[in-house]
Amino acid sequence: MSGTPSILLGGIAVGILAWGLERYRTRFVKSDLALAGLLALGILVFVALPGFYDFIGTMLNIDQRFVLLSLLAHFTMLSLVLYLLAAIRETNSRFSDLVRNLSANQVLQTDGGEQTIFVVIPAYNEEQTIRSVVTSLPESIRGYAVRPLVVSDGSADDTAKNAKYNGTTVVEHPINQGQGGALKTGFQIALEQGASIVVTMDGDGQHPAEELEQLVSPVIDDEADYVMGSRFKGNDYSGNGLVRESGIVFFTWMINILTKSDITDCTNGFRAVRASALTEMRLTEERFSAPELIIEARKNGLRIMEIPITIEGRKDGMTKKPKLKYALGLTRTIVITWLR
Structure with missing residues (x-):
């Protein structure tokens, strides 16, 4: 190749390489330099050694150079998109970590010295129910002090204000991080405060506090490390509807098979976990955390137990789980957590 097109393409290659060098000099990100170098090299090879692509085309049984170049261009574009998606995920992860650390710093460190059950309650716009959930908790269970911890996950109402009752620990996310993100903040605080057992329950009033002792007893008695409530073993509230209930059955079957x-x-979000076990679990999911917790518990060899519980209907407000997005999110979380 010669003439103006060669000069133009050569200039583009030099520009891409210069961009990569500048990015590396500024941020020292090796992936940016490597990506720019590969793109520039590909263009320069096309300019200086066009026969190289003919050789590749022969190997791939592609006769026309244009078709080959189009294929390589699409492959390069796909690689760029995947790279950008990975960079966005990494940025979001770092931002979420910053939000959690800032929220955790709102809690003063206690002296400890007692066995404690931290009840982590993620809440998003639950001003109508959160006070009743907090007040329903007992002060102690079998010699363990019960400490409610409400994580107001970017709520735009009075959730945090209404949760502050009788010494309840309340932290706020400045923006919504999802139930998984709120749970991770709660877990971090509970571990920093020396929790013995960590319980999670919803802020909408569907998990009855009178069944809390039944939930934590297997952990206290060293019969289990991870105890889950099951609406299907108890007196299930039937307000889910056929589609949602069928979905729960399907995803449960999927986890059991895998x-x-x-x-x-x-x-089910009503669970009790031995606090020390949480340090062994790799939790990255921000939104659809329930299957990730189960699969991570299974991977780490935790003794898992289910107990029958009763799920009550929401006392106020509407569910915040979109059906299609929820199903897709659960599928993605199950597969990714199982494979990693």
Whole structure:
């Protein structure tokens, strides 16, 4: 190739390489320099050694150079898109970590010295129900002090204000991080405060506090490390509807097949975990955390137990789970957590 097109393409290659060098000099990100170098090299090879692409085309049984170049261009574009998506995910992860650390710093460190059950309650716009959930909790269970911890996840109402009752620990996310993000903030605080057992329950009043002792007893008695409530083993509230209930059954079956488990209710948020076990679990999911917790518990060899519980209807407000997005999110979380 010669003439004006060669000069133009050569200039583009030099410009891409200069961009990569400048990015590396500024931020020292090796991936940016490597990506720019590969793109520039590909263009320069096309200018200086066009026969190289003919050789590749022969190997791939592609006769026309234009078709080959189009294929390589699409492959390069796909690689760029995947790279950008990975960079966005990394940025979001770092931002979420910053939000959690800032929220955790709102809590003063206690002296400890007692066995504690931290009840982590993620809440998003639950001003109508959160006070009743907090007040329903007992002060102690079998010698363990019960400490409610409400994580107001970017709520735009009085959730945080109404949760502040009788010494309840309340932290706020400045923006919504999802239930998984709120739980991770709660776990971080509970571990920093020396929790013995960590319980999670919803802020909408559907998990009855009178069944809390039944939930934590297997952990206290060293019969289990991870105890899950199951609406299908108890007196289930039937307000889910056929579609949602069928979805729960399907995703539970999927987890059981992939992890050789025997659970019945994979989306239930009423659970008790030995606090020390949380440090072994790799939790990255911000939105759809329930299956990730189960699969991570299974991977780490935790003793998992289910107990029957009663799920009550929402006392106020509407569910915030979109059906299609929720189903897709659960599928993605199950597959990714199982494979990693």
